[in-house]
Amino acid sequence: MSDDPLPPPSPTPAPGRATARTAAVIPAAGRGVRLGPGAPKALRALGGTPMLVHAVRAMADSRAVSLVIVVAPPDGAPEVKSLLDAHALPDRTDFLVVPGGESRQESVKRGLDALPPGYDIVLVHDAARPLVPVDTVDAVIEAVRDGAPAVVPALPLADTVKRVEPAAVPGEPEPVVATPDRSLLRAVQTPQGFDRDTLVRAHETVKDDVTDDASMVEQLGLTVVTVPGHEEAFKVTRPLDMVLAEAVLARRRLNDGF
Numbered sequence: 001m002s003d004d005p006l007p008p009p010s011p012t013p014a015p016g017r018a019t020a021r022t023a024a025v026i027p028a029a030g031r032g033v034r035l036g037p038g039a040p041k042a043l044r045a046l047g048g049t050p051m052l053v054h055a056v057r058a059m060a061d062s063r064a065v066s067l068v069i070v071v072a073p074p075d076g077a078p079e080v081k082s083l084l085d086a087h088a089l090p091d092r093t094d095f096l097v098v099p100g101g102e103s104r105q106e107s108v109k110r111g112l113d114a115l116p117p118g119y120d121i122v123l124v125h126d127a128a129r130p131l132v133p134v135d136t137v138d139a140v141i142e143a144v145r146d147g148a149p150a151v152v153p154a155l156p157l158a159d160t161v162k163r164v165e166p167a168a169v170p171g172e173p174e175p176v177v178a179t180p181d182r183s184l185l186r187a188v189q190t191p192q193g194f195d196r197d198t199l200v201r202a203h204e205t206v207k208d209d210v211t212d213d214a215s216m217v218e219q220l221g222l223t224v225v226t227v228p229g230h231e232e233a234f235k236v237t238r239p240l241d242m243v244l245a246e247a248v249l250a251r252r253r254l255n256d257g258f
Contacts, residue, residue, distance in 0.1 A: 029100030
């Protein structure tokens with residue numbers, strides 16, 4: 001893997017939506033404290049392979065994705081480069097590693113800043129969602145190609161949701177103030193897909209602390225649409241999630257030769 005910036009793609013006529021080139025940005029600069037002490041969450045092993053490598057492969061498995069930019073911990077870019085070099089990744093996909101910032105938002109912005117010209121669709125994917133199926137990735141890309149400025153994979157909620165008044169003291173009982181209609185609610189996953197210009201404008205315009213990039217596009221007054229998510233695209237944030245991820249990976253290897 002070269003440390004030099006990638007050259008822009010060979011000149012071609014301005015692409016239409018059907019031929020738009022796609023890149024993925026994977027922010028992986030967080031520490032993952034909810035998984036406990038040790039290596040950053042993205043570097044924890046899943047089935048003997050770091051979660052980050054699984055996440056990179058999940059993006060590269062889509063034939064539409066020709067570049068993956070990994071945003072590493074600020075002081076860990078060389079380590080992440082070596083890590084990716086040590087694992088087999090698809091030859092058809094280019095890879096870059098750039099140092100991240102202090103927040104997820106800043107890290108995504110640094111990934112966007114490193115994106116060469118010629119890529120019209122950008123995916124932003126959590127390194128902590130290592131098992132997202134390629135069909136979900138492709139569905140997000142197709143929806144952007146069809147004209148949506150921002151797309152998120154999402155699942156209906158299985159549990160009833162309560163809105164509460166936060167307790168003055170953590171751990172104290174919290175009074176319920178409303179029960180939203182869960183048929184109108186969705187649990188959002190990644191990769192989230194964007195028209196590149198829209199995502200760049202969102203990061204240049206929105207300075208609020210947000211939990212995902214689609215929220216930034218919403219603040220521009222643009223419509224974000226959903227496509228069906230997948231139950232295996234869950235986020236690994238707690239030790240129990242790691243147990244489930246190991247089980248899913250073991251089933252894939254047994255049944256699908258993954």
